[in-house]
Structures are given as structure tokens and as C-alpha cells.
Amino acid sequence: MEWRDSISVDPAVCHGKACIRRTRVMVSVVLDNLAAGLTPEQVVETYPSLTATSVRAAIAYAGELAKERVVAFSTHPS
Numbered sequence: 721m722e723w724r725d726s727i728s729v730d731p732a733v734c735h736g737k738a739c740i741r742r743t744r745v746m747v748s749v750v751l752d753n754l755a756a757g758l759t760p761e762q763v764v765e766t767y768p769s770l771t772a773t774s775v776r777a778a779i780a781y782a783g784e785l786a787k788e789r790v791v792a793f794s795t796h797p798s
Contacts, residue, residue, distance in 0.1 A: 727778070
């Protein structure tokens with residue numbers, strides 16, 4: 721699966737945020753739902769315009785972004 725086939729960025733759609741192609745569902749919304757504990761199947765049920773493939777594409781897109789940037793954080797609790 722190539723995530724580029726399922727993700728689009730268009731300045732005229734959702735303020736240029738990455739979205740699932742041919743929808744207005746932002747990749748960040750998909751990832752937030754997964755992070756909150758929803759399964760990919762539940763995300764698709766919540767957003768019927770999505771497919772299992774588009775959910776996997778959102779994850780792959782996030783993985784690609786994570787390769788490009790380091791987020792600093794403390795490994796010790798405050």
C-alpha cells in the first residue's frame with residue numbers, strides 16, 4: 721500500500737491539512753481516534769467515507785512524518 725494514493729493536501733480543503741483523499745476527514749482526526757483507543761474498524765464505522773486502507777494510509781503517513789522530525793521530551797517524570 722502506498723499512502724500517497726490515499727492522502728491529499730489541498731490548500732482549499734481543511735486549511736491545507738492532510739486529509740483522506742476525496743473526503744474532509746483529516747489524518748489527525750483518524751490518528752486521534754486511534755490514539756484514544758478506537759480500533760481501525762471503529763474509526764471506519766464512525767467515518768463511513770473511510771476504508772481500512774485509508775486508516776492504514778493515515779498511520780503510514782504519520783510514520784513517514786515521524787522519520788523527518790525529532791520531538792524532544794524528558795525521559796524522567798517531573
